[in-house]
Amino acid sequence: MSTPTLLEGSEAIAxxxxxxxxxxxAGYPMTxxxxxxxxxxxxxxxxxxxxxxxxxELEAVGMAWxxxxxGTPAATGSTGQGLSLMQESLAEITLARLPLVVLNMAxxxxxxxxxxxxxxxxxxxxxxxxxxxxxxxxxxxxRAFHLASTWRNPVLVFGDYYLAxxxxxxxxxxxxxGPEPDTSWALDGSTGGSGQAKLVSPLGSYKQRDHVGxxxxxHYASCAVATAEMTAGVxxxxxxxxxxxxxxxxxxxxxxxxxxxxxxxELRAEGARVGFVRPxxxxxxxxxAVAAAAEGARAVVVYENNQGQMIxxxxxxxxxxxxxxxIGGLSLDSSGFGIAPDLDVSVMRSRIEGVLAS
Amino acid sequence: MKRRVVEGLEVIATDxxxxxxxxxxxxxxxxxxDVGEHHLCPGCGExxxxxxxxxxxxxxxxxxxxxxxxxxxxxxxFSNNLDIEVLQALHGRAPSLATGVKRAKxxxxxxxxxxxxxxxxxxxxxxxxxxxxxxxxxxxxxxxxVFGETGGHLTATTVLGQRTKNTLDGRDAHxxxxxIRLSNLLAELDGAAFVARGAVNNAxxxxxxxxxxxxxxxxxxxxxxxxxxxxxxMCPTGWFIETQEAPDYLADKLARVxxxxxxxxx
Numbered sequence: 291m292s293t294p295t296l297l298e299g300s301e302a303i304a305x306x307x308x309x310x311x312x313x314x315x316a317g318y319p320m321t322x323x324x325x326x327x328x329x330x331x332x333x334x335x336x337x338x339x340x341x342x343x344x345x346x347e348l349e350a351v352g353m354a355w356x357x358x359x360x361g362t363p364a365a366t367g368s369t370g371q372g373l374s375l376m377q378e379s380l381a382e383i384t385l386a387r388l389p390l391v392v393l394n395m396a397x398x399x400x401x402x403x404x405x406x407x408x409x410x411x412x413x414x415x416x417x418x419x420x421x422x423x424x425x426x427x428x429x430x431x432x433r434a435f436h437l438a439s440t441w442r443n444p445v446l447v448f449g450d451y452y453l454a455x456x457x458x459x460x461x462x463x464x465x466x467x468g469p470e471p472d473t474s475w476a477l478d479g480s481t482g483g484s485g486q487a488k489l490v491s492p493l494g495s496y497k498q499r500d501h502v503g504x505x506x507x508x509h510y511a512s513c514a515v516a517t518a519e520m521t522a523g524v525x526x527x528x529x530x531x532x533x534x535x536x537x538x539x540x541x542x543x544x545x546x547x548x549x550x551x552x553x554x555x556e557l558r559a560e561g562a563r564v565g566f567v568r569p570x571x572x573x574x575x576x577x578x579a580v581a582a583a584a585e586g587a588r589a590v591v592v593y594e595n596n597q598g599q600m601i602x603x604x605x606x607x608x609x610x611x612x613x614x615x616x617i618g619g620l621s622l623d624s625s626g627f628g629i630a631p632d633l634d635v636s637v638m639r640s641r642i643e644g645v646l647a648s
Numbered sequence: 649m650k651r652r653v654v655e656g657l658e659v660i661a662t663d664x665x666x667x668x669x670x671x672x673x674x675x676x677x678x679x680x681x682d683v684g685e686h687h688l689c690p691g692c693g694e695x696x697x698x699x700x701x702x703x704x705x706x707x708x709x710x711x712x713x714x715x716x717x718x719x720x721x722x723x724x725x726f727s728n729n730l731d732i733e734v735l736q737a738l739h740g741r742a743p744s745l746a747t748g749v750k751r752a753k754x755x756x757x758x759x760x761x762x763x764x765x766x767x768x769x770x771x772x773x774x775x776x777x778x779x780x781x782x783x784x785x786x787x788x789x790x791x792x793x794v795f796g797e798t799g800g801h802l803t804a805t806t807v808l809g810q811r812t813k814n815t816l817d818g819r820d821a822h823x824x825x826x827x828i829r830l831s832n833l834l835a836e837l838d839g840a841a842f843v844a845r846g847a848v849n850n851a852x853x854x855x856x857x858x859x860x861x862x863x864x865x866x867x868x869x870x871x872x873x874x875x876x877x878x879x880x881x882m883c884p885t886g887w888f889i890e891t892q893e894a895p896d897y898l899a900d901k902l903a904r905v906x907x908x909x910x911x912x913x914x
Binding site: 489 | 679680682683687711712713714715717724725727728729730731732733734735736737738741743744745746747748749750751752753756757773774777
């Protein structure tokens with residue numbers, strides 16, 4: 291697996307999941323997630339894993355939940371639409387403190403709020419990683435498994451049509467994240483009859499022998515502590531370019547960020563004082579990197595293929611240091627998949643030039 | 649206990665202090681239940697059903713490889729009170745979780761505990777697909793024909809004429825549709841190996857139901873396919889009747905629509 295091979299993103303992500311130890315996957319076909327499922331259905335059994343062709347997204351996330359509860363590294367995924375169906379379970383899986391990797395092969399970028407705010411009920415957060423290309427996806431997908439098991443929390447990998455379907459020469463090498471986190475909480479039946487049988491529940495881990503029953507206030511408070519520790523403990527990641535003396539800073543994530551980065555490099559080469567910040571972790575958001583870039587800038591502008599969602603996090607990070615403007619917009623792709631004529635370096639460039647000229 | 653013979657009959661002596669303490673709730677508690685007290689209503693059938701399941705797990709000697717997946721209903725009161733490993737699911741979703749557990753750890757014995765609201769209303773497709781896949785799990789449905797936990801509301805198994813809080817004049821076929829006989833539906837599926845419907849309204853039915861549960865687990869242990877036991881349980885609170893009337897109400901109303909018996913066996 292270490293020899294660089296030309297792989298489509300879907301296959302590279304599947305290989306990365308398996309390299310990271312994933313042995314259970316469940317999914318339901320939906321473009322552009324479908325090919326990830328195809329690859330897992332083909333490759334997981336070869337390493338002794340299980341891939342389930344679930345009858346719906348509801349069942350896919352349920353199956354992954356069950357496997358995760360046994361301590362088996364597990365993943366599921368879909369597009370944002372399919373993930374909408376999974377939100378109830380994703381919320382409960384988080385409150386049950388289970389590790390799970392969730393892929394969103396999104397259609398354009400309208401799912402930023404779904405990913406970072408969560409569409410489910412209750413107080414919870416998911417770590418969200420947004421690779422810019424196939425090569426970074428191979429690393430981040432593996433990191434997702436490590437983060438999920440370390441923090442016992444779902445981790446979402448936010449991709450898109452381009453990530454799933456672009457072929458790139460990559461080598462998928464297992465990354466070493468150090469010792470495996472403790473999995474003594476996982477179920478295998480063996481503690482039955484011991485007087486200390488394990489319980490994995492989104493309602494809490496109190497047994498009646500210790501307590502009158504489930505204490506949801508206490509459980510939710512302990513989940514809040516775990517969430518706070520996770521948020522403080524996960525290093526926010528961002529790629530920054532030319533920000534030190536930038537008059538205008540452009541913020542973008544995922545595939546569009548590759549086009550923004552190219553446009554900024556072109557303008558820099560021509561002497562324009564423009565820089566970029568590309569958040570790699572969408573949660574925790576790299577607020578410090580954005581704030582540092584905004585220091586001394588005339589404007590911070592945000593490019594997203596949506597009506598403006600990440601811009602909220604950018605504004606919270608910039609905190610008035612500079613005006614924050616939106617230069618993105620809804621995808622122009624009539625198929626709805628986010629394969630778009632607007633993803634074009636010249637389009638980004640002209641919008642950035644407009645800000646530079648103002 | 650000191651006994652003496654009075655007029656030819658052996659009786660317990662009551663004219664002197666007992667030689668051993670009176671029997672307490674815990675004396676009757678199955679060993680796999682942590683705490684013998686529960687907060688379910690008097691006359692509820694679910695504790696009897698739960699006891700039967702736990703006794704079977706013990707008798708089949710699978711305590712150390714069993715994982716119970718619980719739905720949401722009154723019976724959820726048991727999910728943190730058992731000495732078997734438990735995975736708490738969402739309302740309706742237990743068969744998917746059980747599938748994930750069993751596929752990831754094929755050596756485990758996996759069961760779900762769900763009610764009629766959980767399984768037939770909220771999660772009908774889950775159990776149907778699990779059965780069709782021949783998933784080697786055992787699903788137990790406690791059917792009292794009512795949402796007990798919310799206080800007695802119409803479910804998909806409520807029988808015609810049954811009064812609930814949202815069918816005050818009784819379930820009407822034209823207005824509220826017909827009840828689903830889930831066991832009959834599942835028995836039609838090729839992946840379902842064992843399907844039975846029991847009841848806990850009298851001692852005979854409790855004994856028969858326990859035998860059904862045993863056969864369901866044996867089906868799973870043999871790897872023969874999906875196994876299912878529906879258990880009709882009393883809910884005097886949700887039926888708005890006197891506690892002592894509930895066993896007969898079950899026989900006269902629920903069991904006339906949801907007939908007790910083994911529908912399918914390997």
